[in-house]
Amino acid sequence: MVLEIKLTQALRLWREVHLDLVRDTQADLSVRQTAILLTIYLELPPHTVRGLAARLGVTKPVITRALDSMGKLGLVSRKRDEYDKRNVVIQRTVAGALAVEHLADLVTARARELGSA
Amino acid sequence: MVLEIKLTQALRLWREVHLDLVRDTQADLSVRQTAILLTIYLELPPHTVRGLAARLGVTKPVITRALDSMGKLGLVSRKRDEYDKRNVVIQRTVAGALAVEHLADLVTARARELGSA
DNA sequence: CGATAATGATACGGCCCCGTAACGATCGGG
DNA sequence: CCCGATCGTTACGGGGCCGTATCATTATCG
Incomplete structure (x- = not known):
């Protein structure tokens, strides 16, 4: 799996997926929220507020608020550590x-289109 | 240029670039703004407010405001059509x-990393 | 114990974005 | 020439996110 990609292809991919996201209407997460969400789902648990803040280079309230809003959307949940x-x-x-x-489907689909063009 | 890409690679690519964007501090454009910016720079001119609004499926004030804020950042400029x-x-x-x-450099660099991993 | 450190949440003031509705400027057909 | 259509902008009310500073809770160490 080489995954070589030219500059113009990278831009087209980025644009197409963003157009899809805009049209999807749904969540419209911010850049920070997207980074947080994907970190939670791609890296090994456990995840904490402090850990995510350090990982992204942002302050803790940013994480707390992002978890609040993404929690309302049902995308993540929180639990007190019993220990x-x-x-x-x-x-x-x-x-x-x-x-x-x-999201993965969106990106791969658009990438495939670019590859065959 | 096949540009085949697996689901997990797509997600990792999306995450890495978003982490870069968060750390970059700079602009932190919204999804809509990013779509607008890339449309302006990837599609043939001329671009108008109405055209972009139709292209993205959003209302005109969204475009006007995005142009205002991106204009302050120096990313685009506006001119009255004389005709x-x-x-x-x-x-x-x-x-x-x-x-x-x-942005293109970011995406291609991260894609290359994934390809060699 | 009590003092200190660490964690996540909250308060505050500020800024940006949203959609709807209305607006002034400009064009064009009758 | 005038009136409707079109263009982009602005006003309004509402909501979200930001960073800093502060808070309550809990753990830890002397």
Whole structure:
């Protein structure tokens, strides 16, 4: 799997997927939220607020607020760590997994189009 | 140029680039703004407010406001159409071209990493 | 114990974006 | 010439996200 990609192809891919996202109407997550969501679903648990903040290079309130809004959307959930009750463990949800999967489908579909063009 | 890509690679690519964008600090454009910017720089001129709105499936004020904020960042500029003074022609700028190029570099670099992994 | 550190959440003031509705400027057909 | 259509912009009310500073809760160490 080489996954070589030219500059113009990269831009077209980025544009097509963003157009899809705009038209999808649904969530319209911010860049930060997207990075958080994908980190939660691609990296090994457990995930904490502090850990994510350090990982992304942002402050803790950014993570807290992102979890609030994504929690309302059902994309993630939170649970107190029973062994250290200061910690909060961020958990995945079915809806979140579906959203991530949907994004993967979008990207791969657009990439395939570019490849055959 | 096949540009085949697996689901997990697509997600990793999307995540890595978003992490880069978060850390870049700079603009942090919204999904809509990104779609608008790339449409302006990838499709043939002339571009108008109405045309972009139709192209993205959003209302005109969305385009006007996006052009306002991206204009402040120097990424695009506007000019009245002299032949039909109701129209506004959206023009590219040097800074905008550089920003687009930078994004292309990010995507291709991350894609290359995934390919060799 | 008590003091200190660490965690996540919250308050605050500021800024940006949204959609709907209305607006002024301009064009064009009758 | 005038009136309707079209263009882009602006006003409005509502909501979200930002960073800084502060908070309550919990753990830890002396």
